Amino acid sequence: MEGILLLCVALVMIISSGITGTATTTYPDFQQLHVKQTIDASTNKLYKEEKEEEESGGRWKVKVVHRDKIFQRASHNNSKSTSSNHVFHARINRDVKRADSLIRRLLGNNTNDQLGVNSAKDLDFGSEVVSGMAQGSGEYFVRxxxxxPPRSQYVVIDSGSDIVWVQCQPCSQCYHQSDPIFDPSRSSSYSGVSCTSTVCDRLQNSGCHAGRCRYEASYGDGSYTQGTLALETLTFGRALIRNxxxxxxxxxxxxxxxxxxxLGLGGGPMSFVGxxxxxxxxxFSYCLVSRGDVAAAGSLEFGRAAMPVGAAWVPLIRNQRAPSFYYVGLSGLGVGGMRVPIxxxxxxxxxxxxxxxxMDTGTAVTRFPTLAYEAFRDTFVExxxxxxxxxxxxxxxxxxxLNGFVSVRxxxxxxxxxxxxxxxxxARNFLIPVDDKGTFCLAFAASGGGGLSIIGNIxxxxxxxxxxxxxxxxxxxPNVC
Incomplete structure (x- = not known):
C-alpha cells in the first residue's frame, strides 16, 4: 500500500507517463469516496456565468455546463419530475441508445473532404460548457x-458528430428549446448554400430543394434534424467565425x-473543428465539470494556445470506417493499483x-467488451x-x-x-449515486456488440x-476543473 487519498469535493487525478521518459508517478491503491454530497442548486449564478468571458494567453475560453444545470432553472416552470430516480433513468435510457448508435455507425463508411472557413489566422477562442442532463438532449452545452447580430443559443457539444446545426424559422416541426428559435431572415450574414456548391457535395446525406442544398442527420434514438445548409457567422465570446x-x-x-x-466536434471535415x-x-481542449455540481462550469477552448504543457499525451488512432471518432490505444485496466489480467x-x-x-463526450457511461468488463468488474468486487x-x-x-456512510474506502x-x-x-468518476437512498453503482457497462469500447463523459x-x-x-x- 502506498497510502490513502482523501476525495471529498475536490477532484483528484493522477497521471503517470512513460512517453517522455519522466519518472513514473506513484499513486495510492485506495481512495476515500465522499458519500454525503452537497449540491448548490442556485440558478442566479447561471445567468452571471452566461455573460462571463475569460481571456488568457491570447485565446478565448467559453464555458461548458452539464444539462442538469439548465434543468435546475427550467424545473421551476416544469411539472415534470426532477427526482434523482427520474433523472438517472432518463439519462441511462438516452445513454444506451447513444452507445448503440455509435456501434451501428461503424457499419458505414463516412469520408469527406476538407472545408475552409473565412476567419483570422492562428485563431484561439472558446466557450463555457454547461450541462442540461434532464432537458432531454446531449449531456453538455455551450453558449x-x-x-x-448574434443570437445567443445553447448547443450540445458532441465529439462524435460532424455537423453543426440549430433549429430555424420557419419551423414546421421543432422541439422546445431554452432560447427563441433562430430566425435567419434577421441575420445579415446568413447565406444559403446552392445545390451545385462543393460544400453541398461533401454532405453525407444531401439533397436539393428550390436550388438550395438540403441536409439531414439522424441519431441513434430516432432523433433527427432536416433543413437547409447555410454559411453563417458563429460567435464565441468576442471571437467571430465567419462562413x-x-x-x-x-x-x-x-x-x-x-x-x-x-456543435459537432468530431474528426471529420464537416465538423466545426474540421x-x-x-x-x-x-x-481544442475541454474540461467537463462534475454532473453533481450544478453551480460550476467547465470550459471549451480552440487553438494551439489551448494545448497545455505537462499533459500526458496519447496517440490518436485513425479509423477509415469512422473518421469522426477519436480513437485511442488502451492496453489495459487497473484496480487497486494492480493490473487486471485482460x-x-x-x-x-x-x-x-x-x-x-x-473517446466520446455524448456517451455518459464507459463501455468495454464483455470479457474485459467482466474481468474488470470481478476484480473490483473482490x-x-x-x-x-x-x-x-x-x-x-x-x-x-452506502446509506448512512459519510465516506467509504x-x-x-x-x-x-x-x-x-x-x-x-x-473515486466519484467511477462510483456514482443513482438515487436518493444512498445507492452507488460502478459506472461501467459491457458494450452491446462489435467489440467497441467507449470512454464516456462520467x-x-x-x-x-x-x-x-x-x-x-x-x-x-495536467489541470483539473
Missing amino acids: IGVGS VAIGCGHMNRGMFVGAAGL QLGGQTGGA SEDLFRQTELGYGGVV QTANLPRVSGVSIFDTCYD VPTVSFYFSGGPILTLP QQEGIQISFDGANGFVGFG
Whole structure:
C-alpha cells in the first residue's frame, strides 16, 4: 500500500507517463469516496456565468455546463419530475441508445473532404460548457452566438458528430428549446448554400430543394434534424467565425430538448473543428465539470494556445470506417493499483476497422467488451467485499448500499494507455449515486456488440482533455476543473 487519498469535493487525478521518459508517478491503491454530497442548486449564478468571458494567453475560453444545470432553472416552470430516480433513468435510457448508435455507425463508411472557413489566422477562442442532463438532449452545452447580430443559443457539444446545426424559422416541426428559435431572415450574414456548391457535395446525406442544398442527420434514438445548409457567422465570446457551414433545421425531433442544436466536434471535415482546419491546427481542449455540481462550469477552448504543457499525451488512432471518432490505444485496466489480467487484443481495432476505443463526450457511461468488463468488474468486487451489495440498477450490475456512510474506502481505477501513460480516476468518476437512498453503482457497462469500447463523459469529468489534431495526440491533464 502506498497510502490513502482523501476525495471529498475536490477532484483528484493522477497521471503517470512513460512517453517522455519522466519518472513514473506513484499513486495510492485506495481512495476515500465522499458519500454525503452537497449540491448548490442556485440558478442566479447561471445567468452571471452566461455573460462571463475569460481571456488568457491570447485565446478565448467559453464555458461548458452539464444539462442538469439548465434543468435546475427550467424545473421551476416544469411539472415534470426532477427526482434523482427520474433523472438517472432518463439519462441511462438516452445513454444506451447513444452507445448503440455509435456501434451501428461503424457499419458505414463516412469520408469527406476538407472545408475552409473565412476567419483570422492562428485563431484561439472558446466557450463555457454547461450541462442540461434532464432537458432531454446531449449531456453538455455551450453558449454561442449565431448570426449577425448574434443570437445567443445553447448547443450540445458532441465529439462524435460532424455537423453543426440549430433549429430555424420557419419551423414546421421543432422541439422546445431554452432560447427563441433562430430566425435567419434577421441575420445579415446568413447565406444559403446552392445545390451545385462543393460544400453541398461533401454532405453525407444531401439533397436539393428550390436550388438550395438540403441536409439531414439522424441519431441513434430516432432523433433527427432536416433543413437547409447555410454559411453563417458563429460567435464565441468576442471571437467571430465567419462562413461556417451549418444546418438550419426546419424539421427537428428528439433528444435535443433545451438546446438549440448541436456543435459537432468530431474528426471529420464537416465538423466545426474540421472546418477551421489549419487555422487552429485541429486543436481544442475541454474540461467537463462534475454532473453533481450544478453551480460550476467547465470550459471549451480552440487553438494551439489551448494545448497545455505537462499533459500526458496519447496517440490518436485513425479509423477509415469512422473518421469522426477519436480513437485511442488502451492496453489495459487497473484496480487497486494492480493490473487486471485482460488481453490487450480486446481493445484493439481489427483490420476491418471494428472494435477499438473511442473517446466520446455524448456517451455518459464507459463501455468495454464483455470479457474485459467482466474481468474488470470481478476484480473490483473482490476488493470491495466489505461494502454492502444491492441489486443492480438499470445497466449497472455492481451496486452498493452506502446509506448512512459519510465516506467509504474504495480501490482506485486506472486506464493503462498504449505507450506508457496511466490515468487514475477520482473515486466519484467511477462510483456514482443513482438515487436518493444512498445507492452507488460502478459506472461501467459491457458494450452491446462489435467489440467497441467507449470512454464516456462520467470518466472524463474534471480532467482537462486536449486534442491536437495536427500532430495526432490526445492529452490528459495536467489541470483539473
